[in-house]
């Protein structure tokens with residue numbers, strides 16, 4: 001796993017994160033889940049996004065660009081983009097016409113370009129050019145939905161959040177951490193059962209596990225560090 005860049009220190013949040021509603025589990029199940037995350041922690045104690053960024057602004061921009069695109073393709077585009085525009089002011093000066101050729105290799109690039117420029121304008125006009133590290137203000141930015149805000153707040157360690165993408169959804173079900181049919185249901189279930197000390201890092205562990213080990217078609221159970229704790233292991237023997 002490539003060493004991801006480190007994030008700058010997050011500003012303290014103005015309001016405390018809403019505490020997740022904990023779910024009461026049988027002791028054996030509590031122990032199984034705790035051991036799962038102990039194993040993930042032992043393998044990678046400080047998991048991070050694989051998107052390249054060096055500030056909250058480049059992070060939120062990279063995450064917004066990554067919708068329906070791979071991290072690799074976004075990193076290629078942002079290497080060019082952030083070399084010329086790594087602040088809202090520079091992005092606004094670049095404009096939609098200047099931005100489009102730099103991100104044209106990414107899906108939905110026209111819509112994303114429009115949103116990135118609109119977001120840069122709002123950041124300058126309403127937030128002094130800074131990224132507000134609060135969910136409501138983040139989600140008010142064009143192109144920033146709940147999932148993007150969760151990734152940003154979690155990556156910057158502002159609040160625990162689990163953005164449920166296809167990898168997290170699959171791994172959560174295979175490990176029987178969640179049973180819901182929608183990403184929102186799975187997110188709520190995960191927030192309710194993952195032990196508090198692991199909550200802020202759980203998103204990355206689950207996503208990386210799904211991306212590299214518990215892959216969709218042929219999960220690599222033989223090299224899985226939690227195979228003995230996985231109720232789905234027998235399905236793939």
Ligand code: SF4
Nearest residue numbers: 214219221224227230
């Ligand atoms: S044992 Fe297999 S199915 Fe279970 S989590 Fe590991 S890779 Fe996924």
